[in-house]
Amino acid sequence: EDQVTQSPEALRLQEGESSSLNCSYTVSGLRGLFWYRQDPGKGPEFLFTLYSAGEEKEKERLKATLTKKESFLHITAPKPEDSATYLCAVQPLTQGGSEKLVFGKGTKLTVNP
Amino acid sequence: AAGVIQSPRHLIKEKRETATLKCYPIPRHDTVYWYQQGPGQDPQFLISFYEKMQSDKGSIPDRFSAQQFSDYHSELNMSSLELGDSALYFCASSQNTYNEQFFGPGTRLTVL
Numbered sequence: 001e002d003q004v005t006q007s008p009e010a011l012r013l014q015e016g017e018s019s020s021l022n023c024s025y026t027v028s029g030l031r032g033l034f035w036y037r038q039d040p041g042k043g044p045e046f047l048f049t050l051y052s053a054g055e056e057k058e059k060e061r062l063k064a065t066l067t068k069k070e071s072f073l074h075i076t077a078p079k080p081e082d083s084a085t086y087l088c089a090v091q092p093l094t095q096g097g098s099e100k101l102v103f104g105k106g107t108k109l110t111v112n113p
Numbered sequence: 114a115a116g117v118i119q120s121p122r123h124l125i126k127e128k129r130e131t132a133t134l135k136c137y138p139i140p141r142h143d144t145v146y147w148y149q150q151g152p153g154q155d156p157q158f159l160i161s162f163y164e165k166m167q168s169d170k171g172s173i174p175d176r177f178s179a180q181q182f183s184d185y186h187s188e189l190n191m192s193s194l195e196l197g198d199s200a201l202y203f204c205a206s207s208q209n210t211y212n213e214q215f216f217g218p219g220t221r222l223t224v225l
Binding site: 034036041043046087099100104105 | 207221
């Protein structure tokens with residue numbers, strides 16, 4: 001069964017304190033791995049797509065990396081406005097095709113000023 | 114930039130009533146997805162449509178049905194509502210089936 005596990009569940013950082021969020025996954029085949037940011041009561045906001053091991057993508061203070069079994073979201077010098085829940089999702093590679101995203105439970109990040 | 118539009122944003126229904134949720138995808142996006150997110154939970158895939166045809170199905174109850182229309186908007190119809198159906202319902206759209214999915218703001222459904 002396709003499964004996504006994110007750690008830690010919650011993370012508190014001081015402004016400027018860099019850290020990483022982990023997303024480990026188990027799928028029979030991976031079409032893509034996605035990172036989203038979600039604010040309370042709002043829809044997930046797309047951040048990155050990673051397709052193959054070794055791939056890296058960056059956007060402002062965020063950098064996502066991918067290995068064969070996990071992905072990391074590195075946050076460099078975070079600011080209070082980076083506070084949100086970060087969701088990792090995989091799109092399994094299945095016979096006949098499947099578009100669904102399988103989400104992890106997210107990491108709730110709080111950045112204190 | 115245009116985003117996914119969902120309506121209504123909030124909906125309150127009684128048990129056993131019906132509800133219709135609407136989704137308007139980003140222009141030129143041909144694939145629509147529906148997800149359900151319970152309180153404190155991760156989004157769960159319900160169903161998807163590509164070019165007006167159902168393309169994938171997840172854990173959608175038989176009481177729910179959905180379709181995509183000729184203008185690519187989609188509607189999720191929910192009947193015999195139960196208390197457990199209370200959740201945020203998200204619609205997402207993409208250009209082609211395997212591209213990034215962009216989510217709408219969601220419809221918060223409360224069943225009393």
